[in-house]
Amino acid sequence: MAAAKEIRTQIGSIKNTQKITSAMEMVAASKMRKAQERMTASQPYAKLIRRVVSHIAKANPEYRHEYMIEREIKRVGYIVVSSDRGLAGGLNVNVFKAVTREAKYWHEQDVEVDYAAIGSKANVFFRNHGGNLVASKSGLGEAPAVEDLIGSVSVMLKAFDEGQLDRLYVVHNEFVNTMTQKPVVRQLLPLEAEADDDDEEETRASGSWDYLYEPDAKTLLDHLLVRYVESQVYQAVVENAACEQAARMIAMKSATDNAGNLIDDLELVYNKARQAAITQEISEIVGGAAAV
Amino acid sequence: MASFQCDIVSAEKAIFSGNAEQLVAAGVSGDLGILRGHAPLLTELKPGPIRVTREDGEEEVYFVTGGFLEVQPEVVSVLADTATRAHDLNEAAAEEARQEALRSMGDKQSDLDYTRAAAELAEAVAQLRTIQQLREKGSRR
Numbered sequence: 001m002a003a004a005k006e007i008r009t010q011i012g013s014i015k016n017t018q019k020i021t022s023a024m025e026m027v028a029a030s031k032m033r034k035a036q037e038r039m040t041a042s043q044p045y046a047k048l049i050r051r052v053v054s055h056i057a058k059a060n061p062e063y064r065h066e067y068m069i070e071r072e073i074k075r076v077g078y079i080v081v082s083s084d085r086g087l088a089g090g091l092n093v094n095v096f097k098a099v100t101r102e103a104k105y106w107h108e109q110d111v112e113v114d115y116a117a118i119g120s121k122a123n124v125f126f127r128n129h130g131g132n133l134v135a136s137k138s139g140l141g142e143a144p145a146v147e148d149l150i151g152s153v154s155v156m157l158k159a160f161d162e163g164q165l166d167r168l169y170v171v172h173n174e175f176v177n178t179m180t181q182k183p184v185v186r187q188l189l190p191l192e193a194e195a196d197d198d199d200e201e202e203t204r205a206s207g208s209w210d211y212l213y214e215p216d217a218k219t220l221l222d223h224l225l226v227r228y229v230e231s232q233v234y235q236a237v238v239e240n241a242a243c244e245q246a247a248r249m250i251a252m253k254s255a256t257d258n259a260g261n262l263i264d265d266l267e268l269v270y271n272k273a274r275q276a277a278i279t280q281e282i283s284e285i286v287g288g289a290a291a292v
Numbered sequence: 293m294a295s296f297q298c299d300i301v302s303a304e305k306a307i308f309s310g311n312a313e314q315l316v317a318a319g320v321s322g323d324l325g326i327l328r329g330h331a332p333l334l335t336e337l338k339p340g341p342i343r344v345t346r347e348d349g350e351e352e353v354y355f356v357t358g359g360f361l362e363v364q365p366e367v368v369s370v371l372a373d374t375a376t377r378a379h380d381l382n383e384a385a386a387e388e389a390r391q392e393a394l395r396s397m398g399d400k401q402s403d404l405d406y407t408r409a410a411a412e413l414a415e416a417v418a419q420l421r422t423i424q425q426l427r428e429k430g431s432r433r
Contacts, residue, residue, distance in 0.1 A: 042303060044306035045301045045302065045304075049371055051369065052362045052369055055332075055364065146303070209332060210332070211332045211334045212331055212332065212333040212334070213333075213334055214319050214320060214321045214333070214335035215320050215321055215335075219336075220334055220335070220336055220360075223360075224360055231303070
């Protein structure tokens with residue numbers, strides 16, 4: 001009966017793990033709802049400012065801001081958004097894979113790459129695998145605030161202002177739905193004139209008009225474009241937070257299911273072992289009786 | 293009157309989205325009124341009221357603490373730092389904030405405090421201005 005006892009304890013320990021994973025699944029599910037609300041709440045601002053900025057990129061302004069001029073690329077910057085905690089399936093790994101692909105592409109063209117890590121998982125990744133980390137921020141919690149991000153963002157913007165970076169990207173997970181999150185790489189600077197699909201003023205030829213600016217073009221664009229970058233990074237972070245909870249929920253759900261399967265299998269083995277022991281005992285008794 | 297698409301958002305949520313006939317906002321270099329077909333314009337906003345006349349003639353008043361206004365001939369976007377429906381503003385609280393700001397400006401402990409108090413004062417005054425505008429509108433009816 002020794003084997004049967006061992007199997008019993010194994011089943012017990014798997015059941016305990018299953019309890020933990022199913023609790024984590026439920027916690028993630030409720031956190032996900034809140035994270036999703038935060039994501040949708042700030043989405044309109046991020047979308048609208050993107051629309052405004054893409055209009056600016058199409059205009060022919062009297063003052064060309066640093067952020068609007070394409071430069072020869074010698075060094076690029078990536079703001080990599082990850083989660084602070086693990087146990088979220090392939091969430092962070094997918095982002096890092098996307099970053100590695102990009103880094104390889106730039107490496108082949110002899111372009112250097114700088115990174116700003118948001119979230120401790122990205123921090124650890126760059127520490128283990130190398131990469132020139134210039135800024136990092138972790139411990140954002142579940143409700144990240146714009147103020148928490150300004151530091152790392154301004155490091156990158158300053159590098160851009162000083163001409164050390166010629167392009168700036170942000171990499172994060174996009175929340176497609178609860179089941180699917182996919183990593184996206186988006187260019188922040190210099191500005192790209194987005195081809196927006198639903199625009200009614202598409203007829204207006206780009207580059208042939210300009211805004212009236214109040215107070216003046218330089219002050220206004222300085223403020224607006226910094227605000228633009230901050231809002232885009234903030235949106236990336238809250239979206240990634242929603243993705244994190246969704247991914248954890250899915251990961252924990254499948255862990256719970258797997259534990260259930262494992263328990264079923266082990267119970268079968270246990271029952272067989274018990275039956276075998278009983279059969280053996282009976283045959284021993286029968287054998288003993290026959291010998292007498 | 294011809295209308296244009298108008299979107300007002302704050303950092304936290306979308307405040308207004310729809311067709312409007314007229315929009316009056318407090319820009320840094322003065323108040324400005326926007327109708328359909330306005331030349332493209334970009335301005336920073338001061339703390340103050342934003343009045344939107346909807347297609348059905350209803351007027352809505354919002355209070356913003358600053359932000360940006362973008363005007364395209366057929367689309368107007370307001371990117372507010374924070375925005376509240378003017379109806380939700382509390383006059384007593386605004387008045388109290390104004391007094392508080394005036395007091396702390398009197399102290400002049402440090403430059404930092406002073407600039408912050410000045411900003412708070414400007415915001416409180418702008419809130420009061422919004423409430424007054426709202427009240428005038430109400431009494432005209």
